[in-house]
Amino acid sequence: MAKKTAEEFRDGSPGELAGKSPEDLVDLYLRRSKKRETVETLKQHARDLRREMDRQGLTVRKVWLEQRSASKQHVRREKLEGAMAAVMDGEIKTLAVWKTDRFDRRGMAAIGTALDEFDRRQARLFVLQERLDSSQPGTRIVFAILAERAREEIKDLTLRVTTGKNAARTAGRWPGGRTPYKQEALDREMTLVLRTTDRTTEPAPTLPVLPVGTDPLLQLQYETQPADGPGATRCVSHPHELALGGIPVMCSTCRARRDWLLINHGRNVWIRCRCSKQWLEPEISRADFDALVASPYGMTYPTVEQGLAALGFDGTFAGTYLE
Structure with missing residues (x-):
C-alpha cells in the first residue's frame, strides 16, 4: 500500500491546476538537514x-x-535542482521558501547565480520570513547579506563542534555522537537523581545506546514498559555541560549552558533548565536515561510540581547555577 502524503506536503491536483498559467502557479521548497529535525516543523x-x-x-x-x-x-x-528546473522550463513563475537559509547556505555567489536565473525568466524567489521578493527592486543586496550571514553561521557552528570534539579527544573521551555499544565511559562526573537522589557517579559526555541490531519489537517493549511503577516520573540532575551530537545544550530562554534536570516519563526524556524552560529531547532515549541511573533509591515526591520545587527547577533560581 502506498504511503499517504501529509496534507501539508500534497502536490496540486489536476482539478486545482486545470486552466492555470505559470504566472498562477508556485512551487514550495522545504528542507531539513537531518532526520532528527522534526517533521512537524516542516509541516508548519x-x-x-x-x-x-x-x-x-x-x-x-x-x-x-x-x-x-x-x-x-x-x-x-x-x-x-528539480524546483529550479521547473522555473527554468517555464512551468512556474514563483518558487517560495520559508527562510533564506532553507534555500541555500553557501553564500552570496550561490544565491546570486540562482537570482540571475530567476531574472532571465522573469520569475521570482519569495522568502516568507524575511518578506523578500526577488522581483522587487533593491532586494538583491538583502539576499546577498542574508546568504553571507547564513554561511558565516555554518562556519561558526563547524568551528564550535570541531573544537569540542578535539577537546574531548585530548581529554580521552568519546568525541561526540552516539557512544558505541560497550564503549567504556570512564570520564563520568554527574549527579544522578531517581525521583531525586544525591548519589554521585561519573557521567559520560555522550549517552550510551542499546546494542546495534536489537529487535525493534523488543526495543519498543523496553521503552514502553513502566519506568518505576505506573505513571512514574524520574529525574536525573546534570550539573555540568551536556553535549548531544558534539553540540553543547543551551537554554533558549536564559542562555544557560549547564545545571540541567533530565526528566523521564514512559519512553520520553525532557531537559529542564533552572528558569523552568523544558523541552522534549529526542536525542536522549529511555535506554540512555536508564543507563545513567546508578541506584534505584531516592526521595519520592507526591507530585512532579513539588519535586521540581524541591530540586530548584521551578523558576525560582532562574539565571543561577546551583551546582
Whole structure:
C-alpha cells in the first residue's frame, strides 16, 4: 500500500491546476538537514507558505521536500535542482521558501547565480520570513547579506563542534555522537537523581545506546514498559555541560549552558533548565536515561510540581547555577 502524503506536503491536483498559467502557479521548497529535525516543523513551514500563497492568489503546483545540507559544496540537492528546473522550463513563475537559509547556505555567489536565473525568466524567489521578493527592486543586496550571514553561521557552528570534539579527544573521551555499544565511559562526573537522589557517579559526555541490531519489537517493549511503577516520573540532575551530537545544550530562554534536570516519563526524556524552560529531547532515549541511573533509591515526591520545587527547577533560581 502506498504511503499517504501529509496534507501539508500534497502536490496540486489536476482539478486545482486545470486552466492555470505559470504566472498562477508556485512551487514550495522545504528542507531539513537531518532526520532528527522534526517533521512537524516542516509541516508548519508548509502551512505558513500555503497561507501566504493563498493570500497572493497563487496555486501550489508541487512541494519539494528535501533532507540535505545546504552548506556543503559536494552535496547534491536533487529536489532543489528539480524546483529550479521547473522555473527554468517555464512551468512556474514563483518558487517560495520559508527562510533564506532553507534555500541555500553557501553564500552570496550561490544565491546570486540562482537570482540571475530567476531574472532571465522573469520569475521570482519569495522568502516568507524575511518578506523578500526577488522581483522587487533593491532586494538583491538583502539576499546577498542574508546568504553571507547564513554561511558565516555554518562556519561558526563547524568551528564550535570541531573544537569540542578535539577537546574531548585530548581529554580521552568519546568525541561526540552516539557512544558505541560497550564503549567504556570512564570520564563520568554527574549527579544522578531517581525521583531525586544525591548519589554521585561519573557521567559520560555522550549517552550510551542499546546494542546495534536489537529487535525493534523488543526495543519498543523496553521503552514502553513502566519506568518505576505506573505513571512514574524520574529525574536525573546534570550539573555540568551536556553535549548531544558534539553540540553543547543551551537554554533558549536564559542562555544557560549547564545545571540541567533530565526528566523521564514512559519512553520520553525532557531537559529542564533552572528558569523552568523544558523541552522534549529526542536525542536522549529511555535506554540512555536508564543507563545513567546508578541506584534505584531516592526521595519520592507526591507530585512532579513539588519535586521540581524541591530540586530548584521551578523558576525560582532562574539565571543561577546551583551546582
